[in-house]
Structures are given as C-alpha cells and as structure tokens.
Amino acid sequence: MHSRSPFQSLTTAEESAFSFTVLSDLGNAVAKRFGLVFSLPAELRAILVANGKALPIINGDESWELPVPATFVIDTDGTVVLTHFDVDYRHRLEPDAVLDALRSLPPR
Numbered sequence: 001m002h003s004r005s006p007f008q009s010l011t012t013a014e015e016s017a018f019s020f021t022v023l024s025d026l027g028n029a030v031a032k033r034f035g036l037v038f039s040l041p042a043e044l045r046a047i048l049v050a051n052g053k054a055l056p057i058i059n060g061d062e063s064w065e066l067p068v069p070a071t072f073v074i075d076t077d078g079t080v081v082l083t084h085f086d087v088d089y090r091h092r093l094e095p096d097a098v099l100d101a102l103r104s105l106p107p108r
Helices: 006-016 026-033 042-050 055-059 095-103
Strands: 037-039 065-067 070-074 080-085
Touching: 026 037, 026 055, 026 065, 055 065, 070 095, 080 095
Parallel strands: none
Antiparallel strands: 037 065, 070 080
C-alpha cells in the first residue's frame, strides 16, 4: 500500500508489469487507522517544493503527510502473524522474514 494517487499507482503497476494488484490509500485513510502517518515539518516541505517533489501533488490531496513504511502478514482468519514498521524508510523487513511468516501459517 502506498499513499500515491490511484493514477500514479496504476502507472507504476503498468510500467513494472506487476502480476499482483496494487492498492492506493488516498488520504492515508488506512495508514491513519494503524497510527502510521506523520506530517512533514515546514522546513522539509520547502526542500521538497524546491526539488519538484511537493507531496500534495504526489499524494493527490492537500496534505503533507507520509505513511510510515510497514509490513503486515495477516492470516485469512484476521490474525496478525507478523508486523514490522520503522520511521526510517531505509530499514525494511527482510523478504525471508515475510516468507518465514507465510510458511508458519497452517495449510489451507
């Protein structure tokens, strides 16, 4: 899930020829429900505007909010099996951890 506008997500999915559905969270509605949204301070906003990366244009709304990168593995019964989030976008969950969590689920 990403805060980009649905149009930008569709473009990315088409350009990358993804074999899965890409969802958009316009306005960070879902991320807010998980407590995973922060607002950028004014000094960072000015830097992004100067670099042509104003969030309101990218997000498709007037906010200067970003979601915290997060990964969830949720079983079909709604049980959360794995959660990972870090405000430092460079610290992502290793793919092997996700695969291990998926392998731990009972066979269906």
